Amino acid sequence: MHxxxxxxxxxxxxxxxEEWNRGVYLACIYDTVARIPFDKPARQLSPEWWGMxxxxxxxxxxxxxxxxxxxxxxxxxxxxxxxxxEQSMQKLVWTKAYVKAGDETAxxxxxxxxxxxFYKDVAVYAYPANSSNAFSETVTIPSVTTSTGERAxxxxxxxxxxxxxxxxxxxxxxxxxPKPFTLRSLTTRTGSRQYQAQRFIVQSSDDGIVFNxxxxxxxPRHGWQNDDxxxxxxxxxxxxxxxxxxxxxxxxxAGSEDLDAAKWKPxxxxxxxxxxxxxxxxxYQAKMPVFGG
Numbered sequence: 001m002h003x004x005x006x007x008x009x010x011x012x013x014x015x016x017x018e019e020w021n022r023g024v025y026l027a028c029i030y031d032t033v034a035r036i037p038f039d040k041p042a043r044q045l046s047p048e049w050w051g052m053x054x055x056x057x058x059x060x061x062x063x064x065x066x067x068x069x070x071x072x073x074x075x076x077x078x079x080x081x082x083x084x085x086e087q088s089m090q091k092l093v094w095t096k097a098y099v100k101a102g103d104e105t106a107x108x109x110x111x112x113x114x115x116x117x118f119y120k121d122v123a124v125y126a127y128p129a130n131s132s133n134a135f136s137e138t139v140t141i142p143s144v145t146t147s148t149g150e151r152a153x154x155x156x157x158x159x160x161x162x163x164x165x166x167x168x169x170x171x172x173x174x175x176x177x178p179k180p181f182t183l184r185s186l187t188t189r190t191g192s193r194q195y196q197a198q199r200f201i202v203q204s205s206d207d208g209i210v211f212n213x214x215x216x217x218x219x220p221r222h223g224w225q226n227d228d229x230x231x232x233x234x235x236x237x238x239x240x241x242x243x244x245x246x247x248x249x250x251x252x253x254a255g256s257e258d259l260d261a262a263k264w265k266p267x268x269x270x271x272x273x274x275x276x277x278x279x280x281x282x283x284y285q286a287k288m289p290v291f292g293g
Contacts, residue, residue: 003041007055014059024060024067045080085118091228092122092288098134099126131278132182142175142243142275155273161191167268172246175275176208182239185280186217187232189272195219196247197270198231204240214238220286230272234282245273 017024042048053069060067093112111119133140144153148171154160156175165173183204188197198219203211217233249266281287 002036002038003043003049004036004038005042005052006040007052010052010056011059014056014063014065018063018065024056024065085116086120088116091115093119098129098131100135129278131276133277140177140179140181142177142181145174145176147171147173155270156275158189158272158274161189161271164191164269164271167247170246170248170250171268172244173270173273174208174245175243175273177241177243180206180239180241181243181275182237182277183214183235183243183275184237185232185276185278186235187230187272187274187276188270189230189274190269191227191271192269193227194269196249196266196268197273198233200273201246201248202235203244203246204238205242205244206240208242211242211244220283229285230274231286232280232282232284234280237279243275 014024040048042052057067059065093114095110095112097107097109099107109124129135142156144151144156146152146165148167150165152163152165152173154163155165155173186202188200190197199217201216202214204214205211215233215235220231247268249268
């Protein structure tokens, strides 16, 4: 951790490991970017660092231990200054466009995001767009109210990532449409490892008084790198004028690492709740190679 290693420390750790008949897993976490009370840190990939690695391997051999070496440049991902962007770990990205049936006008698909200037096309897919709103000439805008009294119109549509709705206590967010809206999928945007925004209780109402529960969202498996994409959920088709998204912090279970402190501090933080009448594969982002756990 933070390059704070010594041969004496390595030997002491391995001898303790041998005593308890455990295996050895070598992982380098962080470099020398943080100042810690350690006199002689061995910066990664330096001659001193390789000397420590060699010492660890020799000690494992002496003690009869097997050592696994985590492929890591400082935390959880492989890399190095000699690795070109096209040789590095890849992320699947995409954009989406709607085309009306019979429209033969040539279109230019928008290029998805890039990292380090590298991008490569993989495939173009066409499938039926089962969405009426995608082809509507008018955009239906809901009015947004909250039980906390905060004005949060930014939640209903993407584009403004500068604001975040937060609550430390149970609350609800409500959308009111000018006419009945058919909900088939819901996307939450958090911009962070936020567990609570993926376990909303979704309710519907025709009059804004009597609400019925449609579904309780179940989060995909979480990890400390689950902040790279939004989360989209398939919703049982529901037509209504009012939709509520209830945050109930009771019952949060701590599971994988970094679940926004999960049961220890269940705080809601959400930047967007986007509703659609288009059916989707439930949690399709979490089923693709775009997350790390």
